[in-house]
Amino acid sequence: MKRTRISSRKRISANAVELGRLAVCLAESGSRLEDAFLEKQLRALILQLLEDGAEDDLNAALDRLFDSHAAAHDCLADMIEDCAESVTLTHEGKTVDLMLFCVPILAWSRFSIPSGAIPRSTQQMLEVQLGAHVFSAHTQIALADYLFSPDQLPHTFVDTWQLMHTLSQAALKRLPVHFDASSLPETNPFLSDTRYLIGAIAIAHGEPLFHWNEDLRATRESALKEWTRQGGPCLEPLLTGCAFQPLLADAYHAACRAADMASRPYSLHASIAFLQTMLGKSPESLRVVVGAFYDKRLEEYRISFGPRDGEAIFHGVIWPLLGNEDENTDVVTEVENLLREAGIKEVIVHEQQFPFEFCDDCGAPLYPNVEGESVHAELPEQNNPSSQTLH
Template identity: 35%
Template sequence: MRRPSKDSSPKLSAESQRLVSISQAIVQAASRVEERALERQLDAQLQKLLKTGHQDTIDTTLNTLFKEDLNAYDTLMEGVEAVSESSIMVDSVDGVDTTYQALLVAAPILAWTRFAIASGTIPPDTLATLSAHFSAHLLADGVRMSMAPTLFAIDQLPRSHAETYAATHKLAQAAYKGTPIKPLAKAAETAPFLADTRYLLVAIVAPLGAPLFRWQEPQHQMNFTIERANSLEQWQTQASDTVSRLMPGCGIELLLPEAYYVACREADKLIRPVSIRAAVHYLTNTLGVQASDLRAVVAGFGEEAADGQIDEYRVAFTMRQTTDVIYGIVWPLYGQEDEDGTPVEGLLAAGMEMELQKAPLDEILGHLNEAGITHIKRHHERFIAEYCDDCGGPLFADPVGELVHAEMPEDAPPGNEHFH
């Protein structure tokens, strides 16, 4: 669940009031028939706003509902994500109309390195190879697809629902017509990290109601979980070499391609433990020390006006004998995560036992231990999220609780100082 800005909301426009009313009506619907009818109304309203680029109207409404009605907020967020990552097209041939459905899919790639993680334009032959593997191992028979010729860093992905809507429709048209897509004219600058995520974006198109992925085909419905796993394994096996050539010097892991927002959220969560492993590997190799020579300092951070809410943990690394922070990583919290873990009602709804669910802090400590870090300092106070005035990087809590910039030692080998 995205956390909107804390700015006070202006008076709602008529369009925003309509979004609020429909979202609240969906929450209160007493039958699926009523709910589906209301969802169609909401989709139509969102289509109009996204097509005309009125992202501000949607954001204002989400901000208001986040403060006043979380159930309606979740409903509206689910609706705007669904509408922006999908589309419906009608084609008429010889007087016969056929309706097609399109879905924007993200194929996340977890990457880690001591150097730089590539992004940008994908060469045509590489794009053709990846597209062939994607279609053969993931898509249902007869599904058309178009892969964007760009390896996206997170800073280069669509920044709003309106931009996602535009990207979905552009790629969907290319998939249906079989026409090529031009690479980004000028991709946004990417921040250098030791571990980061890259994305392939793909639009897939099929007749309305037809299966999109292999595991949705009738012959696999009784064993769709197994087929999903098989599809992922084939995608990883067949595409990994091609992706590795596209991202030289990187360790990689291909995740299951899924609908855009779900795939991005899953990748955001899974890159976090990779960041810890990459940081420890980088520090031990660069400084010529053992993991047991390092100390980790873990602290919770949040916005000043967030009433004690922790939005992220920041993990600072020092040598055991000093307090100087030499490196740091950020572990953001998503959705219903908080410092106490997933709420009890979420566990009960999922049929899970409470002891099987780790709180984020326990996860962090576990991954640090697995990486060989045995000396860990935890600050129990919550810090205000502050950033460096010069480079914009996050400030980290040192062992005594002062917020400082992470700086590698002056005698560290050159060439790595851009990582922070």
């Protein structure tokens, strides 16, 4: 997945150097014929490194290109993601395409947002709904019987590649997937967060993957509408006590990026709904303060919610920069528009650069107040909320 990288000048391996060379050549290629030649070489090397577990070589090449050649960095990142999430192979004499997919679900709750095992009956219903509304008619689907939190997703390209192979074999053989969650980390509690269904599809090589590829009347929007309408009730038992919004299934890395983007405005709306529920505060009675927080560069915007008739900060939302966003991206206008559409009347945007600070005692992020200071977000004690930070 394309990500913000920290500059590294350490010596790198011969394989990492070769990855960088091929990626630069591909970025500078002037024809599809040359593209195909270079992609074949690059793919072969990436697959070998994934099979060898050489995560450091992959990241070293990306880090070096991030500093020196942005277009080559993106070419290499795209190719590594593709190799980690999909493969074409021969099975029982036929060529088949296999792909790891992800279904993000945005959720918020005053209580803990669940993650964990999915009952077999629910797993089967979800596979049926995905097959009916999202994937093409001839795909074979294997869905992991686990609802993942962000902390429990594969953290490396190698981990993703290994999960793709495990789930793809189940899809090929039409076997149910029982996911061993014993080694997964604990889920960190946030008021608003994302949960993920993860699975794999198998399809004859060259056949359409998605419903909108095979039916000219279908679109991504219509598929999402039907998936939400028909698949949403299957998710309700998994997300008891939550408001939630299913997103569209897609290839693993693309779906994760889409979830990251969608979770930011969703968190703002969830925050307003939470304060209405907990404190009886209407949007018109709230004041919002926005500040830009810097480390070596602009890292994120932090958004504070408090009463218009007081100085307290009740709640905070983090809006991280994603992808190619930087100081020149007009994030503030987007945030202001979302807040005003939700009914917020008073929005204060500080022009200063806030230091990237967290509380020394509890590690919680600090949020901007009206005076331009970084402070804790604290709800009135009698409400005793389970979380004060939106993920």
